[in-house]
Amino acid sequence: MSGTLAIDLGSSTTVVAWQDRQGPPGLLPLPPYSCGDPCVVPSLLWLEAPDAERPLIGRQVLEAALADGDHPGLCRDFKRQIGAPATGPSPGWLSAERAGALLLEGLWRALPAELVPERLVLTAPIETYRGYRAWLERACRDLAVPELALVDEPTAAAIGAGLPPGSRVLVVDMGGGTIDLSLVALEGGEGRAAPIAQLLRFAGRDLTRSGQSLRCARVIGKAGVALGGRDIDRWIAARLCPDGPADGGLLQLAERIKCQLSDAPEARQIQAAAGSFRELTLTRPAFERLLEERGLPQLLDGLLEAVLAAARREGLGLGDIDAVLPVGGSSRIPLIRRWLEGRCPGVPLRGERPVEAVALGALALTPGVQVRDVLARGVSLRCWDRRSAAHRWHPLFVAGQSWPTEQPLELVLACSQDGQEELELVLGEPLPEERAEVVFEAGLPVLRERPAGAAPVRPWSPSPLTIPLASPGQRGVDRLRLRFSIDARARLLVAWDDLEAAADGGRSEPRPLGPVR
Template sequence: MRGTLAIDLGSSTTVVAYQGPDTAAKLLALPPYSTSEPVAVPTLLWLSDPAMPRPLIGRQVLEAGLAHSDGPQLHRDFKRQIGALPCPAPQPPPALPLRPEQAGALLLRQLWAALPPGLAPERLVLTAPIDSYPRYRQWLQEVCRELEVPELALVDEPTAAAIGAGLPAGSTVLVVDLGGGTIDLSLVALEGGEGRPAPMAQLLRFAGRDLSSSRQALRCARVIGKAGVALGGRDIDRWIAAHLCPGATLDGALLEAAESLKCQLSSAEEALVFWSPAGLPPQPLRLSRSRLNALLVERGLLAQLDDLLEVVLAGARRDGLAPNQITALLPVGGSSRMPLIRQWLQERCGGIPLQESRPVEAVALGALALTPGVRVRDVLRHGICLRCWDQRSSRHHWQPLFVAGQTWPSERPLEIVLACSSPNQRSLELVLGEPDNERRSEVVFEAGLPVLRPRPAGQARVMPWSEQPPDLALDVPGQPGEDCLRLSFSVNDQGQLVLEVTDLRSGRLSAPQLLGPVR
């Protein structure tokens, strides 16, 4: 199976996504390393002996109860440190703990080795933090040098998150990233928009050839403001555990129970788990959402978020950007699902549209969308026509909207302006049809044998749809020859013909209408 593989190495969660040439993007499960909800690999390594690099990874570390160990064998939170400093000179065989670059390289290589049998990606796209992009890129090139993949690409994380959430090129996005170990707020301006090319992943290898020394322009989102703190979801787990079990040792079992409570309270008002202390019977732990919210306020989480947001918005003011000019607010990271966080976002950023997305997967899915040549497109076998009245000839004719062989989904809508044909006209009829391309040939018999004979061009018959859309009402009665409506037709990624109508005299824009499937 050829296609594109995207790996988003995160501080607490690593997401692997795949898109084949004829399939939609999907998250890729990598047993026994990945969890099922979400389908992702916890960014955890347990290595008992660096001379024998067979580590426990992700879910294996969780199931072994080692995720909260203080020993040097456990490696976590190393992603944030990769690229923060220049790459160190080569050293003797590694000792425990591994350097961040060594831990990250080991994880990526193990994930590559765990790909399902028969999956041979022809393109690998990776994500990089925007604040250490050049050094992180250098590290990734070294890590991927031995991977047998013809094409290698790189994209910055804020751009990937925004594109993965469906935001257009040229947007200005406030990304609120609440991960397991860190909180990062960044205000970024994406490339593209206003006639400029859309953002695209940077190719580092193409057709097996190294492009690292090429003159490609560095194409990253522009940082307007950024602020962060080394505080995250695991710290919230510790607060919960200390609140419920004062004086208890915050070991792995207790912290896992606290994390389970936190996750349940994202969708429920009350949560219950059972904690099994060493040598004692299981004990119930209960927590309500209201008490968790009060605990987070007591611990100063919202005050800390306020401070970070103010730093970022100060950067916006220096750039001449008002809050109401920010295109969207994009929460990412598992902790962004917490109801208190969503409430804080709505209260403090109420004037900025909140872009709902899949917070854990958005970066990986956006990386796929930004990689050249991976967007799945189809072609129309038949076209779509609109029946129009020709005033000069006093007869109807079929105006092609989309023709056979044209790709979909549409890159841009097709616009048509309709005028009235009778006095005080109150509506315009909408009649759609499908050209019968097979009737461009006719069957005739020559010497008793059927022969296909092409018909002259332009004589293909159009078959009206069996179910037509309702007439388009006019806000104000129209007169003959008066332009009244602008119709914008497009084909969406589900193969549906979509119509948006603008009344040219009142300026009213109708909601998009699904008119029916295309073929």
């Protein structure tokens, strides 16, 4: 079964998702490494000796009670160090880059035999994207996959949550070891190409030197702290067992209690030690008091203010944010959700799938298992500009826009005169911008620089599409909502709503206008 494999390597958990040619995307169980619901692989490795070739991975480390301590064979929290400047020697036997590579190799070996990945897409943090990309090229060199792609994590998370290209998104990432708040502006939007994953390998050919520009969301503001879900587990363990050591077994129980309290008002777990059993119980109000005593809401307040201060320096306020996107398991804690709603009033909270949103978004950014083509020229719509009292060309899709499009581009048109009974759509193709022209001087061709300006546009056809209005329009009053898209046959489609007749069924079906290139 051919398809696309996405791996979101996280600080505490790694999410693996799969999509075949026809079926929907979904998380992929990988026994014996994966566990939990939703199905994830703990980002843990354990080596018995420095020269061990096959480490224990994920759930194996947890079941062997080896997930805590200072043993040099334990590897955790290595994701943040991949691609980042070295700050000193590794405390364990493996470097962060080698630990990440061993994790990827182990996951690849654990794939079900019936799955044949045609493309592997991985996610990378924005701040270390370049270094992460270089590591990824080395780590995946020997993996037998024809296509390899990379996408930044905030873009993948936003697309996985259903946000449109061009959105400004506050990403609240509460991982196992860190809390990071990032305000990012996604690629795309009106007149700009939508984001797609960056191909590093295609049809077995290395594209790393192809001159592709970095395709990352733009960071407007960012703040973080080295405190995360595992620290919350330690707070729970200390509250429930103040006299005992916070060993791996107790921390596992604390983590389960934390997860249960995201869905239930009370959590219970049984602790077995030295032949005896003890019931550990924690209510949600007691848990929330614990978080407040430890200062978590105040810490989040400081991080959010730092991000919003950076936004204000760019002339942006809270009202300019299109959505808040919580990711990471700890973002499901009800206290965190209430804090987000209280500090970001009026901003939609999009956190339906906080654990798997990044991996599923990575699949969406690699359009199934097909390579999405891009426009060479683009297409523009002629519009009347009231200020200049002249027509101008408004770009709909520009060169570099991938197609088929995921979501239609919406545009609202007003009438240019009173009593107008129809609107016509005059489309054109922007011509390649030439900064020089050939002229002849004394019989010899000479290149002469042209002044910069708007690129010329060649109209498509002398017979533009005419859309009749249900009733005469008024000058300057919005009348038609147009929805432009490009289908799999490279055809430009348009559908429209007559705003005056919307209640009476003024919506049309998509209509082909012609091919784009």
